[in-house]
Amino acid sequence: MATEALATWTTNLTFTTLPPDVKTAAIRSFYNWAGCTVGGSAHPATSIARKALSRFSGPPTSRLLGSEGSVDVDAMHAALFNGIASHVHDYDDTHLDTIIHPTGPVASALLAVAESLERIVSGEEFITALVAGVEAECKVGLGVWPDHYDVGWHITSSTGSIGAAVAVSKLLSLSTTQTAHAIGLAATQVTGLREMFGSHTKSFHPGRAAQNGLLAAILASEDYTSSTIGLEAKRGWANVVSTSNQLDAQINSLAPNGRWEIAQNAFKPFPCGIVVHPIIDGCVLVHEELTRMGLSVDQIVEVQAEVHPLVLELTGKKTPKDGLEGKFSVYHGGAVGLLFGKATPAQYEDRIVTDPQVVDIRDRIQATIDEKLRADECHITVLFKKEDGEHVTIEKHVDHAVGSLERPMTDAQLVEKFVDQCIPVLGQERTEKASQWCWDLEKHQDVRQIKTVL
CATH class of the missing domain: 1.10.4100.10 (2-methylcitrate dehydratase PrpD)
Structure with missing residues (x-):
């Protein structure tokens, strides 16, 4: 019994x-x-x-x-x-x-x-x-x-x-x-x-x-x-x-x-649904590489994120209206990772979720399901357009997100x-x-x- x-x-x-x-x-x-x-x-x-x-x-x-x-x-x-x-x-x-x-x-x-x-x-x-x-x-x-x-x-x-x-x-x-x-x-x-x-x-x-x-x-x-x-x-x-x-x-x-x-x-290293953590982790890595290359997030053309199926089921809100909804948006998590290089409670305040620059970056992110990925794994591809018109691609694969048992x-x-x-x-x-x-x-x-x- x-x-x-x-x-x-x-x-x-x-x-x-x-x-x-x-x-x-x-x-x-x-x-x-x-x-x-x-x-x-x-x-x-x-x-x-x-x-x-x-x-x-x-x-x-x-x-x-x-x-x-x-x-x-x-x-x-x-x-x-x-x-x-x-x-x-x-x-x-x-x-x-x-x-x-x-x-x-x-x-x-x-x-x-x-x-x-x-x-x-x-x-x-x-x-x-x-x-x-x-x-x-x-x-x-x-x-x-x-x-x-x-x-x-x-x-x-x-x-x-x-x-x-x-x-x-x-x-x-x-x-x-x-x-x-x-x-x-x-x-x-x-x-x-x-x-x-x-x-x-x-x-x-x-x-x-x-x-x-x-x-x-x-x-x-x-x-x-x-x-x-x-x-x-x-x-x-x-x-x-x-x-x-x-x-x-x-x-x-x-x-x-x-x-x-x-x-x-x-x-949790990030204050949001845990299935979003690999994407934030990957976007923070992209932010760090952008800084080294002297590129700006404003030069992003598109972001493709391949994710575990639960990501879109649990955090698929494309247009969150406030901080609480932002915690269930893989798009917002990716945007603040790219823009700020971090995601703390400050990045989930209402004013950040509705900030025009954040919304603009969020709208450039697309998430697609890859059944082969684990829940703490993702693959991110970011396409940039440099000032001279040249296109640059940055790819990041997160095998285990920070905060997982492996990391x-x-x-x-x-x-x-x-x-x-x-x-x-x-x-x-x-x-x-x-x-x-x-x-x-x-x-x-x-x-x-x-x-x-x-």
């Missing part, structure tokens, strides 16, 4: 059983999540949600990361708001086999409840619970991939509530039976439709998943019941949200029987990403302290001290 097996595995997991690379992966995942959450804290999707729901908040216990001054809200709303902020720039981590962004729902719920408890939560306890949650959501995601995603579910949130429930159950030391009930309570709160991509609601999904998972575990802690076969039953989660599933096999492959999924986590982001690159997002919000000194605090997560005796830096 998948639900019982997952609950049993969760209650038996200990920090000492985590391999060193898994602990490192958890710290890197938390570090990346914290930077993304601070970076997204002032986005309209986050601020509108906070404004709309502020009058419904309970006694303040939990920190809103990146907020000006010391701003706390109740744990349920902290999980929601931090979850929204963590995902709104599409800059968060990615489990590449399922394209789940796993840390957002789990860490947002986990930190919110850890801060609300009267007892101290150590960094080791926090990491153990974080790993439990990420493993749970990725394993159930693998169990229904790809049918679940193909039919239209946003897999980050539809699995994220389960991951958040498992993580909080672990932190609260719930029994195996209580954890099984929490999983069922989370599974019945299925959240997230792909139709919402390109709007504020996309980032609402992981926030709501964090909130749903937290709610599930809190109810279960008081012996609120659900089905104890909520994942695998005939009318349970897996069979309702997918036309086929391998749920039992995936749950049975929980480490140490199988691999640790958190060790497969990748981090992972280094710690130094993660720091650069963290600092780039946090300094505008926190300032230089506070950002440096926050960065070090997050790297030292395992060493902290009381994770509630995060309030002093973030």
